[in-house]
Amino acid sequence: MAAWVQKNRTTLGIGLGVLVAAYVFYYAKHDIAPSMFGAAWGYAIPLVLAALVGVIGERSGVVNIGIEGQMLLAAFAGFFGAAYSGSMIVGILAGVGTGLIAGGFLAWTTVRWRMDQIIAGVVLNIIATGITSFYLKSGEILPGVIPNVDVPLLKEIPLIGETFFSGRSAIALVAILAAVVVHLALFHTRWGLRTRAVGEYPSAADTAGINVERLRLVNVTLAGSLAGLAGLYLSMDASASFERGITAGRGFLALAIMIMGAWRPLRALVMALFFGFINAVASQLQLTGGFDVPPQLTGTLPYVATLVVLAVAAGRVRGPAAAGQPYVKKDQ
Amino acid sequence: MSERTPEPPDVHTDPQAAVDVHLDTSQEHLASVVTNEAILELPPEQSGFGEGVVGEVLLDIEGLSKSFGSVRANRDISLSVRRGEIVALLGENGAGKSTLVNQIFGLITPDTGTVAIKGDATPIKDPRDAIARGIGMVHQHFQLVPVMTVAENMVLGHETTRGGGVLDLAAARTMVRELSAKHGLAVDPDTEVEDLPVGTQQRVEILKALSRKVDLLILDEPTAVLTPQETDELLAVMKELANSGTSIVFITHKLREVLAVADRVYVLRQGAVVGEVATKDTDAKGLATMMVGREVVLSIDKSAASPGETVLEVQDLHVVDDRGLGAVNGFSLSVRAGEIVGVAGVEGNGQRELVEALAGMRKVVSGRMALGSLDLTRANPHQTHHAGVGHVPEDREKHGLVGTYSIADNLVLNEFDQAPYAKSGVRQFDAVRENAEKLREEFDIRSSGVMQTAGSLSGGNKQKVVVAREMAFKPKLLMAAQPTRGVDVGSIEFIHRRIVEARDEGAAVLLVSAELDEILSLSDRIAVVHGGAVVAEMDAKDADRTEIGRLMAGDH
Ligand SMILES: Nc1ncnc2c1ncn2[C@@H]1O[C@H](COP(=O)(O)OP(=O)(O)OP(=O)(O)O)[C@@H](O)[C@H]1O
């Protein structure tokens, strides 16, 4: 335990600082704080899921800039799957399945055929934009809603309970769970050790008897399901409609969050929340107009914040050494 | 054992071909084939000698060939290794040793031929398969994940778990401690590998290989990065392993080590086995001759130096290492034109930081260094190069070459933007190629052509590329750190001769080497370093081996 605290002191430190600040704000400004926190988490949910996709990919040595496209395709498939079949379940399955297929596309092109990872990601994004705008139909509606889940006991906690555990859709809970599970898996299981080895120094993994190619294929493909969920959340939960370009760059933002989170799932969760909160602050400023700031300027606040954090983080954090490089065996 | 004619490598006959893997387990037969007396004392399951246990011939290779494009790296190789035997593979750089053992470990698929392990000749698919069949390997280049701890590296691929795939790192640590105690190779399980000195990393590699059940241990130049003490440590471990029934394939360029531990030696030339000999029937000279195909001069004779004016002047230099600790602490030395000054010292006494500082790669904390009248204290590598400093770095992979560039481009790496290799900012590929062809010829770089990527060269040939580049522009000061590391005896002779020639043409040479023999035979003057400072300077004529050894150990 002590060793764990020592090792994760940065994550814990940042987390604790944010928590204290959040509670102070919560009690000091009780009129606006709860709704702002709610908005912050609502904004962060797809970012957390998408950042996890990036983390899993890069930890295994594959840079995924196609997250945006994966989300877009899944948002599309989920929404129209549900609308045409008349079943939310079918829609969810279609969305997650599409995420998996898009992940598989990326995995096979980059890992099996060793296509440049950036190009493959761009291709995926272009395909996604093309398909989803071409086949777009307006006027469709969802047959239902994704159920909200209240977690007993936890929901009683002030602030945390309100924000995370009551009146939130199932996907929000899955996002928290996924961050915790991926973190534990990455740092405390055999799969995690192997994944990190493959992303850092693939030939060391290979000579230790690990099938580098297979592990990368599996990881990148399966991570696609999380991108699928992130997409679903946008079209079936947050807005209940599909619009052209609904992802609005969140897939790229997720990559920034991944870097700010130092390629660690829990830190990425915290960073996504931080980002969501900045966003909520920006909206609040626009709403109340308390300051004499033009709304165009307040709208840039989240991006300025990203830049600042990235600038601070850059140089301090180091990503997986082999991310971006295909693994070529000795005689190929 | 027979010694085959080392003539055309294509003609190949194999005395071991008749070896039958279906066993004769009679006592007389065993006594006649056993290579290692101690093995007969072991129980049959361990020794491999006994009823129903196949193991007499642990590794049997038949007609193995492998080509990379036009390079025939291995041609029709046949060899066998018996239980408890230490077999050395000798051969010049690029002879195909690594290619051969990589095929045994499943990293490279043979074009033709079979590799049989304990009588089982099914092709080895991948390293996983090789490991399952009892093969362990220490690779020519480290295969450790730098950001992971020793324990994590050690269990990678065969993790200790608490069920459900949850890592049990406590068990891993215990395993490392036990293994380390058992073989007398000290390592700390919790240190991250990137913080370890190379010698210790090599120890981790060896323990990693031994952490699984190995019948056959392959060691591809494990001693190239070890100090003499560490080497002796390893040789002792090898002896012990052989006595307990493990067979070892050992690759090295150091004939002393071959003679010290190996039972038998296979000599490879241009991809083919050209000779096989028992070590008791040969000596260093014989082995060197078999390898190169001509007599090799193991010691160089050079005329006395006639030093000119001072070229390099280092005064009270202070430099810190990567962790910010003082590595070079008040180092002062001068090197004159036309002399070779050897820096002798146990590795890790600031030599690396010193050379890096002189090359402009590391910041100088205080002190001064100058090349003639030119102050180089604050110079960057570009400026030092153009001031006339040739630098053969210790780590050729990291600082000497760009692996994905061609040999030709690597040979002009620090002059590519200048005439004749570029005109008005446009590269002149003909000049680059011409230069490469010339140097390839001159330095005997074995490759399929000058456009081959430097990364795919054999270890020793990579070294030759770096040496060629740094010597070709006739530097005023040649700074060579471990210039013959991983280089075969023939090429050592060649590189040494070139260094002496450079000196005779008036270059000042600063030689840093962990090989005391190299220092003693090449230097005109010797500076012994300890703790980052010169503790003694002497004329090479008056140098005494034991005296230097004592000074190196910090006894002054
Ligand atoms: N992947 C590859 N592609 C092309 N050529 C290769 C490749 N690997 C090895 N070679 C060539 O095969 C030959 C044998 O190389 P190998 O590495 O086996 O030599 P070696 O005997 O281990 O030499 P050293 O003592 O320098 O390590 C060399 O000419 C080398 O350039």
Ligand SMILES: [Mg+2]
């Ligand atoms: Mg080799």
